[in-house]
Amino acid sequence: MRTRPLFAESTDNPPVEFNAPDSSMLDTLGESLGVDRARAGERLTRQSDAQRIAAALPSEGVAGTWFEDGLRVAVTNPGTAEQVRALGAEPVLVRRDQAELERLMRLVGDLAFDGVTDWSVDPKSNTVVVAIDRSRTDRPFPEVDGVTVTETDSSPTTFAAAPEPSGAVSAQLNEVVRPGSLWWGRGGCTVGFPAKDSLGGQHFITAGHCMDENRKFPATVHSGGKWQPAGTTNTGPLQDHSGHSDIGVVSITEPGWNLSSSVDTRGGPRVAVAGVTEPLVGQAVCFAGHRSKWRCGEVTRTNTASVLPGGRRVDGKVFMTACAGPGDSGGPVLAGDQALGILSGGLGKCSGRWNQTNFHPLKAGLSRWDLTPVTGPDNDTTPPSAPANLRVTNTTEDSVSLTWDASTDDYEIAGYDVYVGDALVSTVSSTATTAPALNPDTEYSFTVRARDGVGNATSGAAVQVRTNGPEARTFFDNTQKDIRDGRPFESSLPVPAGREAARRTDVTLSGHHPCVEDLDITLIGPSGDTYALHEHDGYAECTGWSGTRTFTADDVREPGGTWRLRVFDRSRGGEGVLESWSITR
Numbered sequence: 001m002r003t004r005p006l007f008a009e010s011t012d013n014p015p016v017e018f019n020a021p022d023s024s025m026l027d028t029l030g031e032s033l034g035v036d037r038a039r040a041g042e043r044l045t046r047q048s049d050a051q052r053i054a055a056a057l058p059s060e061g062v063a064g065t066w067f068e069d070g071l072r073v074a075v076t077n078p079g080t081a082e083q084v085r086a087l088g089a090e091p092v093l094v095r096r097d098q099a100e101l102e103r104l105m106r107l108v109g110d111l112a113f114d115g116v117t118d119w120s121v122d123p124k125s126n127t128v129v130v131a132i133d134r135s136r137t138d139r140p141f142p143e144v145d146g147v148t149v150t151e152t153d154s155s156p157t158t159f160a161a162a163p164e165p166s167g168a169v170s171a172q173l174n175e176v177v178r179p180g181s182l183w184w185g186r187g188g189c190t191v192g193f194p195a196k197d198s199l200g201g202q203h204f205i206t207a208g209h210c211m212d213e214n215r216k217f218p219a220t221v222h223s224g225g226k227w228q229p230a231g232t233t234n235t236g237p238l239q240d241h242s243g244h245s246d247i248g249v250v251s252i253t254e255p256g257w258n259l260s261s262s263v264d265t266r267g268g269p270r271v272a273v274a275g276v277t278e279p280l281v282g283q284a285v286c287f288a289g290h291r292s293k294w295r296c297g298e299v300t301r302t303n304t305a306s307v308l309p310g311g312r313r314v315d316g317k318v319f320m321t322a323c324a325g326p327g328d329s330g331g332p333v334l335a336g337d338q339a340l341g342i343l344s345g346g347l348g349k350c351s352g353r354w355n356q357t358n359f360h361p362l363k364a365g366l367s368r369w370d371l372t373p374v375t376g377p378d379n380d381t382t383p384p385s386a387p388a389n390l391r392v393t394n395t396t397e398d399s400v401s402l403t404w405d406a407s408t409d410d411y412e413i414a415g416y417d418v419y420v421g422d423a424l425v426s427t428v429s430s431t432a433t434t435a436p437a438l439n440p441d442t443e444y445s446f447t448v449r450a451r452d453g454v455g456n457a458t459s460g461a462a463v464q465v466r467t468n469g470p471e472a473r474t475f476f477d478n479t480q481k482d483i484r485d486g487r488p489f490e491s492s493l494p495v496p497a498g499r500e501a502a503r504r505t506d507v508t509l510s511g512h513h514p515c516v517e518d519l520d521i522t523l524i525g526p527s528g529d530t531y532a533l534h535e536h537d538g539y540a541e542c543t544g545w546s547g548t549r550t551f552t553a554d555d556v557r558e559p560g561g562t563w564r565l566r567v568f569d570r571s572r573g574g575e576g577v578l579e580s581w582s583i584t585r
Contacts, residue, residue, distance in 0.1 A: 064123025289328025297322030513576030526561025
């Protein structure tokens, strides 16, 4: 069986200019590498430089490359060493050339037996490394000059496993195929990288074991919070997933789907893929998967021959230290904003070993089916609608609870960013949150902004609220009331007995009305005493009210009991809604 050349000269275009990733990606990468955010960013920049140099290396005299504070290149003669040094890389003189390493790879393949899990060239040691699972065999591997053996206690497996979809419906318009999303074919897997063919047909590349080699499967993608039929595996010229690879392609055959280049990092900002590059030993990488969400590590081996469960051999795999699990198969692997490959499998447990997880280079799949990856910023430049009716649902001495009406977007809402003043304090996927660790008896300004999957954000909705003072309590009535011309109404709110003498009582209203000057708003205590919160002014220019407003009644002395809020629209020409109201005392 022939194997591909180990160090063939690249005929592809060099990687595109590296773009600095979002800080959340650097945090995850830094945690995996044991460095801070700044050093993680420097690492990615140096890797990008190393990739550009690697693409320009001479084809003769090179026996391997790896990243170690810059590009290191194994060379077999002084002349090549000078060429490598002139390009900005560090040459390392080695004994075995490319042809000898390829011969050793073929020899190991012929000598392999049950229990040999994988073998690959280690460019640093200039040898071929063979991994043997000692839980499966105690048979020794023959001694061969240039071949070293590493022993393990487990074998790599594939990671296709996730809850089977239920209740799938016809696809709606503007659904999105996004790298990192969950899809279902032969099993539950993760969407890899979307791509297009020469006729504009839409596809996504994923793991080959997520589909059947001999028959078609419908592909269902989880988008917009629900399962949607999206396409079919094994269509037309894209049906061949056999041979020594574990990479496959799904064709989008249902209408209403859009391809996105932005990888779902499961909680952080999306990463827009800017280009495609080749894996490099020592390279820092991250992947997105249904099970593992977003994890990072280092590439430890490239162009590895591996044996899958059942004895099937797969060539060209890349190993990394990042840990993956069931449901991650097919997920996208990146170096910064550069697409690297499609996750295939691994040990299935987080042991920190060099052969933790493996993937297939993306360029192999693109070349195999003559596909072009979807790269660059998404075409969506329209922000979502702003969150409506931002309102307070509870306050304590040190926290404020908020809720709001959901935003809408042409594609999807990625989350809501919650700010206190100008500081971002949380990002949530639901339409409610609680801000903790606040100071008592302090006024705060909260803003909530909706953000879509490519980072478009709204201007936001704002609300002013004061936390409770010592011993103060807040009580809410969330019964919606219509504010109609000339029709006063009252809303009741029971308040248990507490302090009978309060220096201040705050009343917070959430709702909307086109002219707040039309309104009389009165608080009526349990004793029947009235407290004017807002008085009608028929001569003033109208001011619209939307959101939350807080009124204060001073020197309120009332026992526990039922409080009433009376709202009277004394003019005509505009109506509104009281969403909720609360009393703090």
